[in-house]
Amino acid sequence: MVNGEPIIDIRGLTKRFSGRTVVDAIDMTVRQGEIVGFLGPNGSGKTTTIRMICGLLRPDGGTGTCLGYDIARESHLIKLNVGYMTQRFSLYEDLTIRENLDFVGRLYELEPRADFVDAALDRLGLTGRQHQLAGTLSGGWKQRLALAASVMHRPKLLLLDEPTAGVDPKARREFWDEIHDLAGEGLTVLVSTHYMDEAERCHRIVYISYGTIVARGTVPEVVAASGLHTIIIRGGDQATIARRLRDRAGIEQAAIFGNDLHVVGADPVVLETSVAATIAGTGATAETGETILEDVFIRLMNDGGAAPDNGGQPT
Amino acid sequence: MRYRRFSGSRITAVMAKEVIQMRRDHLTFAMIIGVPILQLILFGYAINTDPRQLPTVVVAADAGPVTRSLMAAMDTSDYFAIADRAVDEPTAERLIARGEAAFIVTIPDHFERDLVRGERPQILVQADATDPAATSGGLNALTTLIERAIARNGTGSGTPDGGGVELVLHRLYNPEGITAHNIVPGLLGTILTMTTILMTGLALTREVERGTIENLMATPARPHEIMLGKIVPYIGFGFLQVAVILIAAALLFAVPLEGPLLALLTVTLIFIAANVTLGYTFSTIARNQMQAMQMTFFFFLPSILLSGFMFPYRGMPGWAQALGEVIPLTHFLRAVRAIMLKGSGMVEVIPHVWPLAVILALISVVALARYRRTLD
């Protein structure tokens, strides 16, 4: 379980690609046993940050340690104890499932290798298809194979870059159950994702936008810190109401979820006035709702990094 | 987990993976076997070109006016460069065996006297025929030069066919002057250059292109382990080609192997190692497989042009010869021609082998220095 020891500890980490700052002086601490969600829009710098943490990219500024080793100078020691699952499938498509796991087993000098591979295949439920080429697996199965390969050597830290993209809900549920089991045994996890339900399964989340961390903390903390208020409208012609609302003062978002129209704004009074004026005579009803994480993220994305880094506990 | 700088397990991991991938790539595998045979048949007939300035030693037991004028004529002609005119027979034979002389011209005792008497004295010409294209032109030219030398001095009967002199030709090492015999070492070298550089050149760029490099780099494998793991299998594939070429050469062209097989294999090992390391270096520089392929061809062209494969080395201008010296194929050709056709052993080919070893060492250093440890 979570104890005090920092597993990832980075300060002012910066990365530039041909002059463009992609990760801009970020600080982050992840403690042992924590599952930290790493969120942010496309191109915000999640993959770049993860790559710097495990020594695949050289930072242009800042310092950091991972598992107590310096990320700039001791990456070979870090790599021994880190499991990294890349965003893009990066095992060998022209090798069979078993051959891929064998390859990984040899690289980490696992003994007896066959036992490790058998156990991994068994957990995956792929024993019957172990001689199938990895390239012929469906997208979701590739992800599961990649996860199995990245935990086979029992790492202390797991870096997962969008591990469940394209994975069905049941498999995702199982995947997260396993992540929690592993964390319970002391494994630390940093996982990037675009899924809100996954963010909610993390102990803590970090939200990055344009290379800067703009929100962090537990999910309730991040929601509270956003200062957003939500009203839910039911009934009436929701598409028309939503269109009208978007032109009104104090309305930041108006999005339909099935039969509910979520209306989000920062100022509760202005929000209520605008809603009341819009739905008058349409037969729709309004009631106060709960702001959800997605609303916060949409706000953060619209702000484009302007929001202060004010969420939750200092890390 | 303790960290070891050199892990047999990690090298084996990469090696086994490369072998599996190669085996599964049927087209490439078929080409490894098929290309040598095809080339051997196609190139069985060589390209003939006129060589220049072939080093010649003269063993002159007589030194009259005809001899002097003959030597002067040879010296001024384009074909010959008289390296030494006062050597004894054993020295001359050593020079030709080492490849430092292409011709020995022996002028017998009493040559001038016999010529004046019309007794048709013999001039013995021994030619290094391991490269028949190079020597046959020289032999033809020599006949003409002798005629002129005699005519100028007004001696002998001056008949057009040999000018009162009997020219005795000895083609050494490849008596029939069969081009196929010479082309086999050449093909062995060029095919190995082409395929081994290309295969290893693609080995790392393929990982970059497919994105698998990210996973590989995130594992504890070190640069030298990855390099060894990727190079060793291709040395093996190179030897597979050597076997194919040698067997096909023996069956199709009855090419002899005069020297010891072990010497041939040793030289070939160093040569293949130099090539795969070069290919690996290319793959650390190239950003994709296309670039790696272009670099291979860029290197391959001067290799066949300047190494003495396409054109006789001695026919090239000085700057081209200097360039040729840094090409592994040049040294390999010399060593393998000596072993296969002259019957030289390891000791005799050392002068050709050490430059290869130096080239190998230098490329290895560059390859390791060039390896990108990170993705940026």
Ligand SMILES: Nc1ncnc2c1ncn2[C@@H]1O[C@H](COP(=O)(O)OP(=O)(O)OP(=O)(O)O)[C@@H](O)[C@H]1O
């Ligand atoms: N090797 C590279 N060279 C140049 N620019 C790069 C490189 N890698 C990433 N970038 C740029 O850096 C920025 C951040 O990329 P990164 O992959 O870290 O984003 P991300 O948060 O992982 O996005 P996504 O959610 O789409 O995966 C992007 O604008 C990308 O174009």
Ligand SMILES: [Mg+2]
């Ligand atoms: Mg990414």
